[in-house]
Amino acid sequence: MKPPPRPSPLQSLVADPAQLSTSHLPSLQSLALQVHHNLQYQHSWSALRVHSHSPLTNELLPRPLISGLPTKRLYVHPDEQIELLKQADRRRKAEDKDGGGNNVLDIRTEPEREWLLPTRLGEEWTLHRLSDVFDTISLVPPSAEPEDSASDRPANPWRTTKRVVLATVSPDSTVVYYIVQDELVKPRQN
Template identity: 40%
Template structure:
């Protein structure tokens, strides 16, 4: 099996986990850039989680300023997330992660710029999946 086939099977495995175990919707595997049609360095999955995975600190501050009712929870509207499926034995460098970020398509919300984060999914031989939020660059800490 070629390396591309393995990456495709791994992406499908993670997609199935997101769909059937994590309740994600609108899942798609992307192998080519939506902007120029070039092949992505690694297949990416896009999808909608059941609830928001991450709130940027700037967005959190703005939301807290406009949310006046202390007894009500903050709105939890999910947004499309990008997912990179990898195997525990894959060798990654900062450059290879940067190549993935550089190849990511622009988001619908911010059409001029690509996403600044992705969900890194590391699959172990026993089918365990570990999820990490990975940011492109430095992100200031969240407010508690």
């Protein structure tokens, strides 16, 4: 007798009761799970969680949000970019003095946990609706590990404002990601 077929990753995700919230509309829950699946299997994000309640007040979020860790940093503050370039240039010059330099700037950044806001293409987002989301989230999403969740402060001192990645799902299931910040961003100097 053949063993039963293994469920697909999407079936496993949808069947996991820990991923479902009874507080939000099923359409919002399924949208969050669709984005969660896209991040995990198409973009290799890790430490993904679907949140139904605010980490600040424990009240119900306006809609389910996702937190996770991308494979590489999504956003680098313009002032941080300058500092990273200076550090890379100093390392390159030190390697050149030792005779082992390859004349390439090696810029090193660690990925940061991000908030994601699942949306549909036809939805209209106003500043007021975005503000309602920003009011309910912390600067950095809480970690899944209890020892890391004690601090809301990011390891990156340049991260001083809240941001979410707007995950917009089109009718053909394509997901497009946009970074939205809770303040104006200093323009880059040319």
